[in-house]
Amino acid sequence: MSKMKGAIVVNTDRCKGCQLCVVACPKDVIALVQKKVNVHGYPYIEPARADDCIGCAACATVCPDGCITVYRKKVEV
Template sequence: MGKFKGAIVVNTDRCKGCSLCVEACPKDVIALARKKVNVHGYPFVEVVNPEDCIGCASCGIVCPDGCITVYKKKMEE
């Protein structure tokens, strides 16, 4: 069985900064932006360690606003 690599895409304009996804991520791939806000004035989630993403989609599952999409790619060994 091969390994999977994930890629996270965040719709920052819809994100309200609840950080449920940050808590759900087992690899600390995403974090709440500290000094940036979106068009609605909310701090948003951004990808800080993209190389650590395993594509589990925990972040996307818990997002109440559907702001996160996770893609999986099978890595060659």
């Protein structure tokens, strides 16, 4: 049986920290970085628990600025 493993890449320069992706993530993988800001002065999101990502792409779907790219691969269990 195989399991899906996911990974997200965030374009931090475009992220405005709206947190829609944080709410949409079913596995609570994404978190807002409070202490860092991007070149535009916005706090941005990053994968806080990257190992839990299942690659569902809910975060990328709700992102209004298209900042998130999702990668998926099958992992044999």
